[in-house]
Structures are given as C-alpha cells and as structure tokens.
Amino acid sequence: MNRPDPKNVKQIACIGAGTIGGGMIAEFLARGYSVTAQDPGKDALASLERLLDQAWPILEQIGLTASASRERLRFTTDIEEAVAGADFVQESVPEDLELKVRIYERLDELVPPEIVIGSSTSGFPMTEIQRRCKYPERTVVAHPVNPPYLIPLIEIVGGEKTDPAVLDWAVSFYEAVGKRVLRMEKEIYGFMINRLQIALFREALQMIAAEQATVAQIDDCLTHGLGLRWASMGPFATFHLAAGDRGLGSFMDLHGSVEWRAPYVTETPLPDWTPELRARILQQAEEVIDGRTIPQMIEERNDTVIGLLKLREASRANAAKKHLGAAHAA
Template identity: 85%
Template sequence: MSRPDPRNVKRIACIGAGTIGGGMVAQFLASGYDVIAQDPGKDAHDSLERLLDQAWPILERIGLQPGASRDRLRFTKDIEEAVADAEFVQESVPENLELKVGIYEKLDHLVPASIVIGSSTSGFPMTEIQKRCRYPERTVVAHPVNPPYLIPLIEIVGGEKTDPAVLDWATDFFDAVGKRVLRMENEIYGFLINRLQIALFREALQMVAAGKASVAQIDDCLTHGLGLRWACMGPFATFHLGSGDRGLGDFMDSFGRGAEWRAPYVTETPLPEWTSELREKIVRQAEEVINGRTIPQMIEERNETIIGLLKLREASRINASKNVA
C-alpha cells in the first residue's frame, strides 16, 4: 500500500477543534500545512479562532516554519468535507470511548485505507478505539501535551492491529511537524505522560485529604523545587547525581537495601520486587540517557539550565507586574 511521504504531507484534517484539537490545528498551521478543521459545535469556529488569536503570537516567538499562515485554515461542520483529499487525519473529539469508536468507524469508510488516522486520546488504548474499523492497521494514538502548539512532546503508540510500518510513518511525520516523538512499544492505559502525572497528582490528593500538606505547599514543591530539576533531566538522571561521584548504580543499591523506608511512600501502586536484574536494566538504560556525559558535565548542565529558568521566571513576573500596573 502506497502512503503519502510522511515528510511531504501538505493537507491535514483535524476532527474536533476544542482545546486539544484547536491546539493541534495551531501546531499544523505553524508548521506550514494546509489544515481543514471540523467540529459540529455551535460556537466551535469562533472558539477555534479565539484559540488561534492566543496561540499565534506565541508561535511567532517560537519561530514559524516556511509557508506558515492562518490563511491556510478552512473550517467546516461536515466530516466528509473535512477529510476529502487529506493526507493525514488527527482526531481530537471529546474523551468518550464510544464516541471515538463511532468516529473511527465513520472515518474508516470516508478515508482511503492508505491514509493514517491519529487520535489525541489521553488514555484510551488504540486497541479499543479501532475495534470496529475495517482498516485498523492504519490507526495510531498521537497524544500531545497541552498546549500542543507549545509543548513539543507527542506520544505515538499503536493498537493490537496497528501495522508497525504505520508507527514508523507517524514517527517520521510528527518529526517533520517539529514534535519530539516519544514512540511507545507497549500499549498501556494513560500512556506515559498521564501515568506519571496522575501518579504524582494522586499523592498530592492523598496528602491534602489527610491534612498533611496544603495545595500551596505542594505547588511550591514542584514549581520551586522538583519542576526546576525536571526541566533539564528526569528522575533517573537526577538520582545519578544524587550519590556524589558514585552514580546511579550506587543510588539504586541504596534504594534497594532501603525497602523498609520505601513502604510509607506507596499508596495505590506497589513497588516492583527489587532484583539484580531490575537494577541492571535501569542502570543499562540510564547509560543511554547519560550518553557518555560525566557527572561534572551533567551538574554544570543542570545548574546552567536552572539559573536560566530562575532568571526567566523573575523577568516574566516583572513584566507581568508592569502590565497589570
């Protein structure tokens, strides 16, 4: 089956133009595509234009791609009109499984089998969404982070019947769009983004409900603490720096030996059994992330990033205060 060249797509259909769908419209327009947006909502067109009014100045600051223009957008309430001649379809209807299954069944009949259809679903596995499709092999989850036009990451994962070649195609396509593609090999509810953020939010809810912390304290913990570190490196790289010059292996050994103090941190999700195989797997995969950098180099990178973020945040607050005044 001949699919369009993923790096030479010209025309995209966006089905659903709410917060996420509209954000994807903005992203595609800023990347230089022709976009036709479809949404049956009474005020959907006006809402989309308001979203673009907010997003476009930001996109101009980031840097528009050649050919980027809001004039390349068309809007329709008719789904058949929207997908006519589309070389890629991005579905972003409300997060209702039966609604998505029905939309995919309809798209399956309207869109040629060679055209890939992606879903912005934030949690439903593609296996469930594609279940009534005649051509499920061309369906894939393409889950962005809100706002899609500002946050670069997008998760790509297929269902049981998705062709691996479609995952390759979607990866190349979104790379051309300008996204940072996180390609998942295994399908799980919530994917990675929401599994991680909901786990943290669940802990926050537990502490607030128990009267152990306030909303303000938890927000400060992230915005003035963990969030600053996570802007430049994830938890494994962070803990690699947490044992001085001994690295992640030493930290993981200490963590494994400390099973008795790990228990109080666990609420809903039990920790996995600590084994030498798990330790070696984590260290081996972390080495790929570290990519030969020394601990002093990583410390310097972290420090410079945090300094830049602190200065940027202070400058933003000063500017905001001036605008209010």
C-alpha cells in the same frame, strides 16, 4: 501500501476543534500545512478563532515556517468534506470511548486505507478505539501535551492491529512537524504522560486529604523544587547525581530496597527489586547519561536551573508591569 511521504504531507484534516484539537490545528498551520478543521459544535469556529488568536503570537515567538499562515485554514461541520484529499487525519473529539469508536468507524469508510489516522486521546488504548474499523492497521494514538503548540512532546503508540510501519510513519511525520516523539512499544491506559502525572497528583490528594499539606505547599514543592530539576533532567539522571561521584548504581544499592521505598507509596504496588531490574535500569540509563561525566551533568543542571530562575523572575516582573500599565490605563 503506497502511503504519502510523511515528510511531504500537504493537507491535514483535523476532526474536533476543541482545546486539544485547536492546539494541534494551530501547530499544523504554524508549520505551513493546509488544514481543514471539522467540528459540529454551534460555536466551534468562534472558539477555534479565539484559540488561534491566543496561540499565534506564541507560535510567532517560537518561529513560524516561511509558508505558515492562518489563511491555510478551512472550517466545516461536515466530516466527509473535511477528510477529502487529506494526507493525514488528526482526531481530537471529546474523551468519550463510544464516540471515538463511532468516529473511527465513520472515518474508516471515508478515508482511503493508505491514509494514517491519529488520535489525541489522553487515555483510551487504540485497541479499543479501532475495534470496528475495517482498516485498523492505519490507526495510531498520537497523544500531545496541552497546549500542543507550546509543549513539544507527543506520545505515539499503536493498538493490537496497528501496523508497525504505521508507527514508523507517524514518528517521521510528527518529527517533521517539529515534535519530540516518544514512541511506546506497549499499550497502557493513560500512556506515560498521564500515568506519571496522575501518580503525582494522587499523592498530592492523599496529603491534602490527610491535612499533611496544602495546595500552595504542593505547588511550591514542584515549581520551586522538583520541577526546576526535572526541566533539566528526569528522576534517573537526578538520582545518578545524588550519590556524589558514585552514580546511579550506588544510589540504587543504598536506596532501592522495598523497605526504603514503601513508606512513600500509597497506591501503586512496587515491583520486586531484583538484580535483573537493577541491571535493566542501569543499561537504559546509559542512553540518558550519553557519555557525560557527573561534573558535566552537574554543570548542565546548574546552568539550566539558574537560567530558569532568572527567566521566571523576569517574566513575573514583566507581567506585573503590564498589569500595572493596564490598571493605569483603565
């Protein structure tokens, strides 16, 4: 099938212009695409303009492409008008499964079968969304992190009937947009981002309900502790450094047993701790370690955390100055 070149897309249709849809619209405009946004809401255009007013200065700091312009935006309430001539369709309607199924059924009728349609759904598998499509092979989940114009990661995963070539196309397209693409090979509810996010949030709720922690304590635990480390490296790389010069394998041998892990888990059952699982983790961790020595990784982590601490202190001082200036002006 003769699809548009994913690195040469010109015209994008964005169906839904709320918080996520509007964020994607802002990013597409900042990367020089022409965008037609569609939303039937009474105040949708005004809300979108407010979001763009907030997002555009941030995007200017990140760096606009030479052809970036808010003048490349057209708005309509008519879905047929929105998709006419589109090289790609981004759907971001509210998280209502039946609504998404209906929208995809309609898009399936209006959009030529060679045009890829991506959904920003935060939880529904594409297999469920594409079920009434005649051309389900061109549909794919493209789940961003809010706000999409600021956070680079986007998750890509297909449904049972999605063509693998469409996943390849979507990866190339979003990389051209400037996203960090996380391509998933298996469908799961919530995808990776929300599975991890909700697992942490669930533990936080458990501790608050049991009066073991407060909201402020949990936020401090992340913003002054785990979050600082995770900005530099994820949990497996972190544990790789936790065993001194012995690395991840030694850490898992010492701390990997069910007996050690069970007291820290309130909901999700743990997998069996088998030699096969241990070997798979170590093999996959090599991609993350990427040939770096433990001293190199420690230095990288330290530099990142020091930079973040200084940046946060400077940002808070700057915000306090602005607030004080605004108070004096009033």
